[in-house]
Amino acid sequence: MLHRYFIELSFVGTKYSGWQLQHNGISVQQTLNEKLSLKLGRKVEVTGAGRTDAGVHAEFFVVHFDTNVEIEQDFIAEMNNFLPNDIVFHCIRKVKPDAHARFSAISRTYQYRISTKKNPFLYEFSHYYYGKLDLEKMNIAAKILLSVSDFTSFSKLHGNNKTNICKLTKSEWKKQGDMLIFTITADRFLRNMVRAIVGTLLDVGKGKISIEQFKNIIDGKNRSLASSSVIAKGLFLTGIEYDSEIYEE
Known part of the structure; x- marks a missing residue:
């Protein structure tokens, strides 16, 4: 059974080519996909709440992803030890299957x-x-x-x-x-x-x-x-x- 989760996070955009996957630079989305996939041992693709441009920062950002694994709260601390210093996870919350980080935003x-x-x-x-x-x-x-x-x-x-x-x-x-x-x-x-x-x-x-x-x-x-x-x-x-x-x- 697939579960959908929202992750609340922050990132410094200085070193990134923006949020969205890019062919000519490292993006925040690419970094999260790689780190979450390694941590969970399966391919993970996150969807973000928006598409920030290169160099733009986010004090508050949200992504969602689907997994058949039940995620516990200690996952956040473990991921923060795994993420680069310019990205931090704050919390993870289970959401309804049709909840969307971008389109559900008010x-x-x-x-x-x-x-x-x-x-x-x-x-x-x-x-x-x-x-x-x-x-x-x-x-x-x-x-x-x-x-x-x-x-x-x-x-x-x-x-x-x-x-x-x-x-x-x-x-x-x-x-x-x-x-x-x-x-x-x-x-x-x-x-x-x-x-x-x-x-x-x-x-x-x-x-x-x-x-x-x-x-x-x-x-x-x-x-x-x-x-x-x-x-x-x-x-x-x-x-x-x-x-x-x-x-x-």
């Missing part, structure tokens, strides 16, 4: 972190920007996104999305010490969407784009109208929400 939350003061310990985990930014205007623009449904202007060109419709429930900037943190929550995200939004909001903060121009960028439904995407290392997947009914225990 919402996802990302943060983009900007360091306003040079800090070598944050180099791999933030985007360093030392210029002046109008945080108030950036938040005015960020709030506009809550009433937007079509995010074509912030979608990767030729991304082959079936739809560019997303429903945002949170979009805000906060200053925490020397850090500026943008938090965004939605039912789904398009490829490169968050980094394109952040790049455009930064140009609002720099005074390069007015609030009216920001609205026109959205209405134009054209990626070339928005600003360049910010670098990947400042982006973190921080939360994924599921209905509690998917869990067996």
